[in-house]
Amino acid sequence: MKKIKIGGVPEHFNLAWYLTLKERAYEKEGIELRWKDYPGGTGAMCKALRSEKIDIAVILTEGIIKDIIAGNPSKIVQTFVQSPLIWGIHVAADSPYSTIDDLKGTKAAISRYGSGSHLMAYINAENNDWDTDNLDFEVIKNLEGAINGLNKGKGDYFMWEHFTTKPLVDQGIFRRVHDCPTPWPCFVIAVRNELLAEDEETVKTILRIINDMTTDFKQIPNIDEMIAARYEQQLEDVQKWLSLTEWSQELIDEKTITKVQDKLLSLDIIPEKWNYNDLTHKFL
Template identity: 65%
Template sequence: MKKVNIGGVPEHFNLAWYLTLKDGEYKNQDINLRWHDYYGGTGEMNKALRSGEIDMAVILTEGVVKDIIEGNPSKIVQTFVETPLNWGIHVAADSEFNTINDIKGARAAISRYGSGSHLMAYINAKNNNWNLEKDLNFEVIKNLDGAIKGLTNGDADYFMWEKFTTKPIVDDGIFRRIANLPSPWPCFVIAVRQEFIDNNEDDLKIILDIINETTSDFKSIPSIDKTIANRYEQELEDVQEWLSLTEWSQSIMDKKTLDNVQEQLYDLKIISEKVDYAQLIHEI
């Protein structure tokens, strides 16, 4: 049986992977797919792809594009979530900050450099015409638990993370959300190490076929909203809103979309060069 390691954030976006693993769908095809949770998000997964700790990752578009350009030996094989990620911009509940203008020049908590929380801080700064050199400051907090400690203790001032994941923390009076920021592109892609693609393309196709069959009908799974609410400790109405806003994909990211990602990252000086579509994408 072929062993394959895949990584992702332990969030509701990835429930389809859990369901297909629980049903033994990969083992039925002689594939031992092993899921690994990465609480540190995209930056941590990029490191794991580079080291060979995992073969595949369900990862934020902007983060993996940047890392592939910087030498990560991986390719994007498919868009996983077609819709933007709804980033919440959070401060501590008792913070003096109340608006986007208030956090100009303040310290952004980020999971690590190159992560989504890091890169989207640049998008937020650009949208508000901030000085990218003077008005952005960062404190590395590793993960969501680190952000809770960092903001509560005053080690950082604001934190950007997917708003439905952080909603229970807002409801508990730990964070206060002062704004939302949708990502300007499809949020999650599936990235795979080039070495794995070269040697296991048939297995990769089987894995993608299985997950795509589940995501294409995901919203019609009986009581899926209740399943998500229970598993991820979220309010049912929040889950229903999230489902109404989220669309999964079963296809490759097109050149126009990827060119837009690169253009924006380049303009923000997050990447030093733009590369050909073929250097980022492998079509199965």
């Protein structure tokens, strides 16, 4: 049995992985696939790939591109979610800030440097014509850290996926002041180079299984009710999220890679652009 470790955020985007694991779909192909949740998000998964704690990550596009350029020995093998990620911009329930303009010059709470919440703070700043050189950050590790910290003054605003944080808005823990969608497909699948070199066929088998699941994901009977129950979401929120979300079974294209790198370079998040083939792996 081939042992493979994979990581991703514990959010509704990754329910397809849970369903394939529940069906023992990988075991039937001689693969022992072990899933690990990473509530800390992209920064935590980049660290896990580098330290070989996981072999595969379902990870934010901009985050893994930045980290591969910074030395992460991995490559993107596929887009996982084609649609943008809608980042909600949140403040504490009793915060004096009520509009996006109010947040100019304040401190962003981020999970860690190099994380999606860190990189998207730059995208949001540029969208609003703020000086990106003057952004200020407070590291709070994960969503739980934001829940505990934001209401105690650890950072002034926090960016996290809109629908994941919606229950916290409904409960009056956060207030959402705005949304900031990514300008590109949000999640990709990245694999350590060592695994690609040693056992490309196993990776291809894993992708075939998950792609079979995501191709028909929206047609699964009562999938909206399943997501609502598992992730403690309102049914109407899940239905809206499903209507906005499209999965992919294809390798991310060169145009998109260029677009992401152009944006990261313009914000001084990466020092240089890499060739498409150095960031991606195409199966023969």
